[in-house]
Amino acid sequence: MQALILAAGKGERMRPLTLIKPKPLLEVCGTTLIEHHIINLKKAGIDNIVINVSWLAQQIMKKLGSGNQYGVKIRYSFEGDEPLETGGGIHKALSLLGDEPFLVVNGDIKTDIDFTSIKAAPDKLAHLVLVDNPPHNPNGDFHLHEMKLLSNIKSSGNKTYSGIGIYNPKLFEACQPGKFSVVPLLKQAMKKNLVSGQFYNGQWDDIGTIERLTNINSNCKKNVINHPRISTTSSNLNKSPYNR
Numbered sequence: 001m002q003a004l005i006l007a008a009g010k011g012e013r014m015r016p017l018t019l020i021k022p023k024p025l026l027e028v029c030g031t032t033l034i035e036h037h038i039i040n041l042k043k044a045g046i047d048n049i050v051i052n053v054s055w056l057a058q059q060i061m062k063k064l065g066s067g068n069q070y071g072v073k074i075r076y077s078f079e080g081d082e083p084l085e086t087g088g089g090i091h092k093a094l095s096l097l098g099d100e101p102f103l104v105v106n107g108d109i110k111t112d113i114d115f116t117s118i119k120a121a122p123d124k125l126a127h128l129v130l131v132d133n134p135p136h137n138p139n140g141d142f143h144l145h146e147m148k149l150l151s152n153i154k155s156s157g158n159k160t161y162s163g164i165g166i167y168n169p170k171l172f173e174a175c176q177p178g179k180f181s182v183v184p185l186l187k188q189a190m191k192k193n194l195v196s197g198q199f200y201n202g203q204w205d206d207i208g209t210i211e212r213l214t215n216i217n218s219n220c221k222k223n224v225i226n227h228p229r230i231s232t233t234s235s236n237l238n239k240s241p242y243n244r
Helices: 033-043 057-064 085-097 183-191 210-221
Strands: 003-006 048-053 073-078 102-106 109-111 126-131 160-167 195-199 204-206
Touching: 003 033, 003 085, 033 048, 033 057, 033 102, 033 109, 048 057, 048 085, 057 073, 073 085, 085 183, 109 160, 126 183, 183 195, 204 210
Parallel strands: 003 048, 003 102, 048 073, 126 195
Antiparallel strands: 102 160, 109 204, 126 160
């Protein structure tokens, strides 16, 4: 399975930090957000990664290069100067992702989820990972039923979409290139019982504001959150032509 990391957004709620650095390159526990994902994907045996980029794209491409230093292959889907949102960004990247279902991970979250634990049914168009509702999203997003089907009903038991899921390219068959959200596509598919889900109760943080970034880094210093370290041996670094 291939993976797509969504990293094209402008991170406007994180300004002024993101005026000079894209949000996926902000550090959490001493490692950039996007490198946390690459490390965990590699651990899960996923070494073919596509990253969509737009805002300050060159910084991301220069930092990560071809992926050799992480033991993975990285390709980039450049969206131009204006990000295409979630749906438009995924749709544009399909030419790099092929015809099989692929894993999607938001570039602005921090989690220790084991990506091998995410299992999608072959007859579904999407499979989403849900988490407990954080303070900034108290009502949640979707309802997870006993049969692991998701719906868009309003319920006190709704959970929050984690930004992690497996998507089937068929979800985007009727879409045209351009800027659009993936949410309406998911809601339409839910009405047809074509979206499944699972609940994850491990470490997960949405790094959407400077306050949240500060809080999670404070927790790291207290050793509340585990954080991986990147190998920086000269033999690994020299493999990447993008290293400076």
